[in-house]
Amino acid sequence: MKSVTILGATGSVGTSTLDLVEREPDRFRVVALTANCDVARLAAAAIRTRAEFAVVADEQCLPELQAALAGTGVRAGGGPDAIAEAAASGADWTMGAIVGCAGLKPVLSAIEQGGTVVIANKEPLVSAGDVILRAAARSGATLLPADSEHNAIFQCFDAARPEGVRRIILTCSGGPFRDWTTDQMRGVTLEQAVKHPNWSMGAKISVDSATMMNKGLELIEAARLFPIAPDRIEIVIHAQSVIHSLVDYVDGSVLAQLGPPDMRTPIAHTLAWPDRMATPMAPLDLVGIGRLDFAAPDPVRFPALRLAREALDAGGARPAILNAANEVAVEAFLNRRIRFLEIAAIVEDTLIRYDPAAPDSVDAVLAIDAEARRLASERVKDCVV
Ligand code: NAD
Ligand code: MG
Incomplete structure (x- = not known):
């Protein structure tokens, strides 16, 4: 047992x-x-x-x-x-x-x-x-x-031969505002933001999916979990959330994991690993799904993607500041204290205002997290809804 x-x-x-x-x-x-x-x-x-x-x-x-x-x-x-x-x-x-x-x-x-x-x-x-x-x-x-993307990569990534991997491709549903203009996103309500088209999730990650900060956090998560250079991790928009991510090998082979958009599949994989266990979900119906679409992400309409990529490239304390400011901003949005587009703006301002040395212990990370939260909270107070 x-x-x-x-x-x-x-x-x-x-x-x-x-x-x-x-x-x-x-x-x-x-x-x-x-x-x-x-x-x-x-x-x-x-x-x-x-x-x-x-x-x-x-x-x-x-x-x-x-x-x-x-x-x-x-x-x-x-x-x-x-x-x-x-x-x-x-x-x-x-x-x-x-x-x-x-x-x-x-x-x-x-x-x-x-x-x-x-x-x-x-x-x-x-x-x-x-x-x-x-x-x-x-x-x-x-x-x-x-996390469904990272679980997909884990299932496809030949960890014994990482030199054979050319790229990791993280898929992203695009969230509820995938096709919206920045102007349209100005008026986004809380109810619209927490309503994800494919997944049923907690409030914080639902908002992160809407700003695409979730994919930004996942980009950094992938760089931590898999032995690959950050510039070899790409993001592709895939609206149907059927392919959960892909691993591209140098010989041109691309391995993907597919499944229903239900967290019980990746959780079951980890629960039974290295064995498998049954889940109650119906088998994937490819004919019913019919088609799979892909598009490039847009870091202009979704600045969280750019901020996360920059934080990953710079390293040190930057990812911790990005995350802490985002947690404060999302919480403020959930409490109707700021507007949707202010989430990424507060994260960016906090990253501009605060640039400490790289943390080398859990206490150092928590101190940076606390200071970034303080700065982001100050910035929240300046917002008028
Ligand atoms: P949720 O809000 O539904 O649940 C969070 C859980 O943490 C609850 O049990 C809550 O009581 C507890 N909690 C909240 N604040 C706490 C605190 N300060 N101290 C201790 N416990 C606390 O969140 P969720 O959607 O289940 O997501 C959980 C984590 O998993 C997040 O980091 C999210 O990014 C990640 N994740 C979620 C999904 C999903 O489908 N929901 C998918 C991938 C990754
Ligand atoms: Mg995920």
């Missing part, structure tokens, strides 16, 4: 992971589940799966969790130490599905204990890629990507 811990168990990825785990109770045993403060969902999942430990990150929600779990045999915890304990709970397989850089320390705790750590939570890899990869090298933990 494989023992499983899910960090961010109440979110979109966490719920998909639980769905798979609960389908095969003889194969998977739940150790720990965590959430920020979604007590009802967390407690229900912990009781259903007979988890050992359930944790809320927000300590103020602990009394409510204790009450919900009283008499069930599930231990309740709250706050950062309890999250770290859950992350290092000895599970064979840990899913990192917290949203944002808040997942950095928990995912590091999981990596430091070893075992298999699955990365859905891309922001820590963007901000602290070196720190995370060094920690994994030290502990011997196996990192597996759950």
Whole structure:
């Protein structure tokens, strides 16, 4: 039996992971589940799966969790130490599905204990890629990507012969505003931005998909995860989200992974890896899909793509600043405090205003993250909706 811990168990990825785990109770045993403060969902999942430990990150929600779990045999915890304990709970397989850089320390705790750590939570890899990869090298933990594009690349990339790879091609749905002009995007509402054409996801990543910052973060994520120069990672718009990414070899062979736009496929790949497990999705119906379209991305209409590419090329602290400013700006947009196009503008301003030396430790990354958040928050205050 494989023992499983899910960090961010109440979110979109966490719920998909639980769905798979609960389908095969003889194969998977739940150790720990965590959430920020979604007590009802967390407690229900912990009781259903007979988890050992359930944790809320927000300590103020602990009394409510204790009450919900009283008499069930599930231990309740709250706050950062309890999250770290859950992350290092000895599970064979840990899913990192917290949203944002808040997942950095928990995912590091999981990596430091070893075992298999699955990365859905891309922001820590963007901000602290070196720190995370060094920690994994030290502990011997196996990192597996759950992000659909990176999982596709992982399945196609011949890691034993990286010199045979010419390019990685990341596919991008283009989000809900793929064909909109900049002028049209000025008036984008929150409701329009969180409605992704192909995928059902959490609010933050849905907005990131609409600005295409998600693809920018994924570009950096790919550069961290695979041994390839950044200029060999390309992005192509593929509206149908059927091909999840491709690997182009020097002999002209191009390998791709295809599948339904449902996170349960890449999550199942990591959950069973190196074996396979069944999922409830219908087999891919190519005739029903009919055609696959491709187009070049437009970094002028979607400046987040340009900013992410520049941050990757410059390296050092730039990706951490990009990510932190974006988290603040997206949160402000979700709270209706700024307009859609101001998200990328705030990220760009923060990158202009702040240029510290490269961080060499997790604390240095977190200090840069905090200062970039402070600057971006100041800039949010200047915006009038
Ligand atoms: P979500 O908002 O639906 O869920 C986030 C989870 O993290 C919840 O369980 C929430 O309680 C918890 N959480 C939030 N803030 C926290 C904090 N400060 N401390 C601890 N826990 C906290 O998000 P999601 O869409 O499931 O995405 C999770 C991560 O996976 C993100 O990094 C996202 O980019 C990545 N991802 C998501 C998808 C998708 O389809 N949703 C696909 C690929 C990658
Ligand atoms: Mg993705």
